[in-house]
Amino acid sequence: MTMIEQVYEMLRQTPRAIEALIAGATEEALMFRDAPGAWNCVEVLSHLADGEITDWMPRIKKIRSGGGRFTPFDREGGFLRYKGWTAIALVGEFAQLRRSNLDALDELCLTSADLGKTGEHPEFGRVTLRQLLACWATHDLAHAAQISRLLTRAFGREVGPWAEYFSLLKDWQAPTSA
Template identity: 45%
Template sequence: MKFELETAIPILERTPTVLRALLQDLPEKWIRENEGEDTWSPFDVVGHLIHGEKTDWMIRTALILEKGSNPTFEPFDRFAQFENSKGKTVESLLDEFEGLRKDNLTELKSRNLTSVDYGRTGIHPEFGEVTLAQLLSAWVVHDLGHIAQISRTMAKQYKNEVGPWTKYLTILNYTPKE
């Protein structure tokens, strides 16, 4: 599917609602458990998404649109949530994420992007030249990937409890690379 903002926005708009439906009012064990060493809990993922809302997607979009030819992006700290989320509850993180996402999508829609804008480029510190369409597509896929990650992490909490059904519950057989 070719990138179109009109089809991307509904996914980006739904992510806070999906996360709230999955995580709100759950016992802490569901929220704080991970898949093992060097993996993230659902709590960590929400913190990571918040950091992205503050420092990644719209910051880079603005750079591409406002700074002229091939501005260079600041590196993104993929682990900032561990410090930034200290002392917070998952409910406060969900509220913060929802507010940030709403504001970012309002700003994105207000830019009235054109096909010319989607072809504009910036310089990613690892990937080199990327287009605005690639950045915005990555935002959608990033959300979906983390929703899947949260679901997988939660499912794995019962990996040893499902007995022989492990054979058919493929979500339990995935090994994270993070």
């Protein structure tokens, strides 16, 4: 399996994996923050959906069309775009946008020769398509892990002494209610 195929498959699986993670979670758990100012699950989902519109494919297309400077990505831009949306609605939106992006990725017929092509990141400078694709898959995995961590900690507040058995709970201090 090529790097492009691996990334594609990872990207294809993410919406279902996240949907499975949040299935049955309460609104309280989905809105839980594990630290002051940290994102909750709904905000993570807003960020993921917004990135499907404003980040990944525009940058891939810019690289493919000869490079140039990327438009900066507002990591919290989805908070306003999706204000008031439920987690389930956001997962559905993310899944639909992802399907559309994967179709667009297919239409580009990327090859290994494309992986060395570059674009200009506003913060990091020159980046390759290989790096951008790897970042997209890593981004998905990191946010799936973040959602899992948030739900672990939301439910983990009730485990009492068993917290010692969970690395995500053992050294973590639950935020106190204001």
